[in-house]
Amino acid sequence: MNIYPIDSASVGAVARLMAAIKPDWWDYAGAFEQLQNEKLLSRLVGWYIGEADSPRGWLLCAEYEGYSCLSIENLGYDDQGRFSMEEPLEPLLRHAEAHARKKGFRNLKYIITSTGISCHGRPIDDPARELAELRSLGREHYDFFREQGFRPMGFLPNCYGMGWHGILMVKDLTGSPE
Secondary structure: OOOOOOOOOOHHHHHHHHHHHHHOOOOHHHHHHHHHOOOHHHEEEEEEEEOOOEEEEEEEEEEEEEOOOOOOOOEEEEEEEEEEHHHHHHHHHHHHHHHHHHHHOEEEEEEEEOEEEEOOOOOOOOHHHHHHHEOOOOHHHHHHEEEEEEEEEEEEEOOOOOOOOEEEEEEEEOOOOO
């Protein structure tokens, strides 16, 4: 078998395949649109805090409607010249959560690095065990997000380099707001 790109010439055939083998997920029109419209996969939305012409911090997210998820992509705050990703951004986190709830999303997701976490610097051989034993070693950023209701749900092993893992943090929005 050969491999071909999905492009304007082949998109119709792939959409027909999708609709034929999984009609409960896609009809032809929906599949055709999903294959071409990158906004259906994610749409960027973000906010900043500060004065109108002088931002002090930001939070950029991606909306994944198909997964009912708002994903925090990056964030930061200028705390008198010090880069911060914790308490000064809490108003933006609350705003993002309200936005996600208003859109009907069920999850708020964030991936942080393993620096200062018990899994850092070594292979993740047994992800389930590692997740059960995961501990902060004084990592302020991880601890802050845990306090905000985020829970570790998985790993992206070595995504930042060998032994530097991504930790998938998720806040379940199906309950009432805190």
